[in-house]
Amino acid sequence: MAMSPELAKMFKEQSKKNQDNLRRAYEDLNKVAQKGQILFTGSSLMEQFPINEIAMSFGVTKTIYNRGVGGTTTDDFLAHIHTVLLDLVPGKIFINIGTNDIAVRPDGTPWQQHLFENYEKILTIIQTQLPEAEVYMMAYYPINATLPNIPEWTRHTLSIRTNEALNETNQKLAALAEKYGYHFIDCNENLKDADGNQRAEFSKDGMHMFPAGYVEVFKALQRYL
Secondary structure, three states: OOOOHHHHHHHHHHHHHHHHHHHHHHHHHHOOOOOOOEEEEEOHHHHOOOHHHHHHHOOOOOOEEEEEOOOOOHHHHHHOHHHHOHHHOOOEEEEEOOHHHOOOOOOOOOHHHHHHHHHHHHHHHHHHHOOOOEEEEEOOOOOOOOOOOOOHHHHHHHHHOOHHHHHHHHHHHHHHHHHHOOEEEOOOHHHEOOOOOEOHHHEOOOOOEOHHHHHHHHHHHHHHO
16 A cells, blocks of 8 residues: 555654754764774664674774664765765775665656666765775666565656666766766575565565675675775
8 A cells, every 4th residue: 555645744754853863863873983993884774783793793903993884875875975975984995875766767868867866976086085986886676576565655666666766877987987987786695586576585675685685795805894
């Protein structure tokens, strides 16, 4: 059953409040953070990555900060780029941003065009303000729209954020990384089932993953830390 307009509005307002509170927390943490360390940043796919606990479990003792914010679009990321990236002056940046741009836009602009225009803006800012930073652009994870009991609003998202769209976008991300001289990391091999969908045992809602999925992501990127 779809959400009523009133409930959808309340959900959106609460989500924005949660985002604002999280960014406020990050602002406080940035004041005491060590500069030149490792940063993981982006949207919910990064916020829900328990990178520190997994890294410690694998014996990694490097300092890693997570500045992911669920629901973030590339517009949001640009608006808050100091809080979620620049203020930390990181030496290494792992970024996963843009899946929330894969949606019908109110102004009718193709989402692909908007996403990549903004992604280029983000990379240009990094290249200009943090020229020594190593940047690792992460491929978007697969989804699984075949699972039962997916919430209606998530199912609508997955009707647009298909694996076909994600695979095509990942190819373009790889080309964009090469253009800027950055790294592109595809950690998806062990996340997919035989049909190319997100493995059911990893999936919370067809889109987000339980920590077991992130363990596989970590194994694939550990050598870059």
